[in-house]
Amino acid sequence: MRHVVLHAIADGQEPAAVYQSISDFRRYPELTDTVHEVRVDTLPDGSAVSDWTVEFRGGLMRWRERDTFEPETLTLTFEQLSGDFLIFEGSWRCTPHERGTLIVFSSSFDLGIPTLADILDPVAESTLRTIISRIVEGLVGAEVTDECAAAARS
Numbered sequence: 001m002r003h004v005v006l007h008a009i010a011d012g013q014e015p016a017a018v019y020q021s022i023s024d025f026r027r028y029p030e031l032t033d034t035v036h037e038v039r040v041d042t043l044p045d046g047s048a049v050s051d052w053t054v055e056f057r058g059g060l061m062r063w064r065e066r067d068t069f070e071p072e073t074l075t076l077t078f079e080q081l082s083g084d085f086l087i088f089e090g091s092w093r094c095t096p097h098e099r100g101t102l103i104v105f106s107s108s109f110d111l112g113i114p115t116l117a118d119i120l121d122p123v124a125e126s127t128l129r130t131i132i133s134r135i136v137e138g139l140v141g142a143e144v145t146d147e148c149a150a151a152a153r154s
Contacts, residue, residue, distance in 0.1 A: 001087060001110045002125055006132050008142035010101040015094040018101040019074040021139040022092050025050050025067070031138030034131045036060065040067075049081070056127055063088060086112025103142055105132050 010018045021027075025048075028035045037053040048067040053060055063083025069076045074095065080088040090107025111124060129146075136142040 001108050004090075004105070004107050004109075004125055004128050004132075006105045006129060006136075006144065006146050008103040008105075008133070008136045008144045008146075009097055009099050010103060010136070010140040010142040011099050013100045013140055015074050015096055015101045016071075018103060018140050018142075019071065019076075019092075019094040022094065022103065022136070023069055023076055024139075027139065028135055032131055032134035034127070034134070050078075052083075054131065057123060061085075084111075086110045101140075101142075103136055103140075105136075 025038045025040050028038050034055045035052070036055060037051075039051040040048050041050070042048045046069060048069070049064060050067055051062070051064050053062050055061075061084040063085055064081045065078045065083075065088070066081055067076060067078045073093075075091055075093045077091045078089060087108065087110040089109075090105065093104045093106075095102045095104070107128065109124065109128070133144045136144065
C-alpha cells in the first residue's frame with residue numbers, strides 16, 4: 001500500500017475557516033481540471049457520501065467514499081466505499097501554526113493491480129500530490145511545504 005502525506009500552510013488564516021473550506025468538496029472541480037466532478041450527499045448523522053470523478057493517465061477514475069467530519073478537532077476522514085481503487089482512505093487535519101494554519105493531508109491507497117504497482121503507484125502518488133496541492137492553493141491560497149508535492153506540481 002502506498003502512503004501520501006502533504007503539508008501546506010495557509011498564511012494568516014484561522015484553522016476553523018480553513019477546515020470549512022477544505023470540507024466543501026463541491027468546490028474542488030473549480031480548483032483543478034483534474035477533478036471533473038464531486039457529488040455530495042449529506043447523511044442525517046452529519047457525515048457524507050461523496051462520488052468523485054478524477055482524471056488519471058488520460059482516463060477517469062471514479063470512486064464513492066464515506067466522509068466523516070469532526071469540526072471539534074478540525075479533522076475529516078474519508079474511506080472509499082466502492083470504485084477504481086482497491087483501497088483509498090485518509091484524512092485532512094487543520095492545526096494552528098505560527099503563520100496561520102497547517103494543513104496535513106494524509107492518505108493510503110492501493111490500486112489493486114500488483115503486477116503494475118511499480119509503474120502505476122508512483123504515477124498515482126504524483127497525481128494525488130498535484131491534485132491536493134492545487135486544491136489547497138485554490139481553496140485557501142495555501143503554500144505547499146513538501147518537496148515531493150512541489151516537484152509534482154512543476
